[in-house]
Amino acid sequence: MKLHRPANRHLLLALALLVLPFVIDALFGHGWVRIADFALLYIMLALGLNIVVGYAGLLDLGYIAFFAVGAYTYALLGSPQFGLHWPMYVVLPLGALFACFFGVLLGAPTLRLRGDYLAIVTLGFGEIIRIFMNNLNAPVNITNGPQGISSIDPLHVGTFSFAGQHELFGIGFSSVHQHYYLFLAFTLLVAFVSLRLQHSRIGRAWMAIREDEVAANAMGINTRNIKLLAFAMGATFGGISGGLFAGFQGFVSPESFSLMESIMVLCMVVLGGMGNITGVVLGGVLLVVLPEVFRHGAGPLQQALFGKIVVDPESLRMLMFGLALILVMLWRPAGLWPSTQRRRELMPDESVAQQEQDTVYDSAK
């Protein structure tokens, strides 16, 4: 089998993704499969935000709000809260639809804003959603306030529950394994849609708007609709991820949707490589896995080095994490795996670089 043949490479990748949870389970234990599940959820979020920030260049600091809308939609329609237990294939699309609606709701009044002004408005929007979730328990109890909603129905199709134990061909699949495959399927779908969008007419229009909105308008791009579409698409992906999160956790509370979460997702996009799907996926994996490594590794490491815990691993975790972010941005300003555009900008091909060098001197020719 030749590895450089794309079909074979894809097959190999698919195989690797399929056996990955078992490898993780065998090597690191059950808890890490759960972390892999979360990584997939965050990758979906990062891919959604990538459309808004990476493609269309609209800095959104309140993106987690759409995750919250998706999660609460699932929680309210599939829990004892209202006694509703709608099936997953109804609730998940509904959550995505609501998130999409909120995306347009955020997009419409901010159409004229760019850069830092847009960032501030979206930041406010994210906080408003969280505060609503926190306070919609009086006078009518909808969200159960800060206590959150618990005993949410697990993700299930018919009688098949992703939270139960199942056996297939003599291999035991536990809850985290089954969720892994479900989330993987959704992540691949989101990645596929992102990829197709990137090379579509719409994707090119987003990039033109990112570069120069007035010129994009003068090219015949309906900038208003195309920008709203970016918000709507990004929010939809966030909503799907949110719904899956609620079903997986079985519990949602406003705490899970803080500004810190929005910033984490934005970091995944920027650190991985804005506008590039592979980069964003890489960013998502690293930013979920690294903090966990620090969390589990810092304690035993100190124990081994100094014989006692000198610094609380929990506080060290964010310190290390921040340091890692700074180093990456210093060494790889375009992200770990930049998009072709960013790569061309910062490290052009030799021939093109030579041309650029010529340009500096012979512009009058």
Add this chain to the structure above:
Amino acid sequence: MTQIPLLEVEHLKVNYGGIHALKGIDLHIAPGELVALIGSNGAGKSTTLKALAGLQHCSAGKLHYEGHSLHHMPAHQRVSAGLALVPEGRGIFARLTVAENLHMGAYTRNDDEIEADLERMYTLFPRLAERCAQLAGTLSGGEQQMVAMARALMSRPKLLMLDEPSMGLAPMMVAKIFETIRDISAQGVSILLVEQNAKLALEAAQRGYVLESGAITLSGAAGELLGSDAVQRAYLGA
């Protein structure tokens, strides 16, 4: 002239808040004509182009294009109708390649002659053919102006509106750009040329308008304007 004008502007007014940027201007452009709109800084030249392209809201006046009113037509539809603007400061997509920039110009088209038109642009601007894989932001000012013009031409406009194509360019590059403007005009595209460089613009154009503080103070054949005392005094420093 018995010909129906391609574009007819009647009493166009534009306000920025309480400031009257255009105080009711009239102008018309015949098919195939090259018309210059000259004036000093802040006279309202760019505002006029923005209003024609639909990027700026008009507070009063009528815009007729090929006999139809442009009044309710948003900017993005005016492009497919045949109005193309090369915006002030060029507005190239800096982080896209030259080729990608030109493709964006054909955004409103979905015919199968786009690639052929791309080749035509490369013949018109051989410099761009050499640099098609280069990021547009890394080009020199003159080359960026070429990209902006070629990009606008990719929409196959009937009326090309150029906003200060000579701005910030070396004299040699300015001559080259104006040569190309004449070429484009010779191919039958109507051009509305906005310039501060009155001499160059009027030498290239057939007719001209002089805009001062939001009102048209002079108009006529380009040669006459070039020779008139008022223009000589105000713009040519003679």
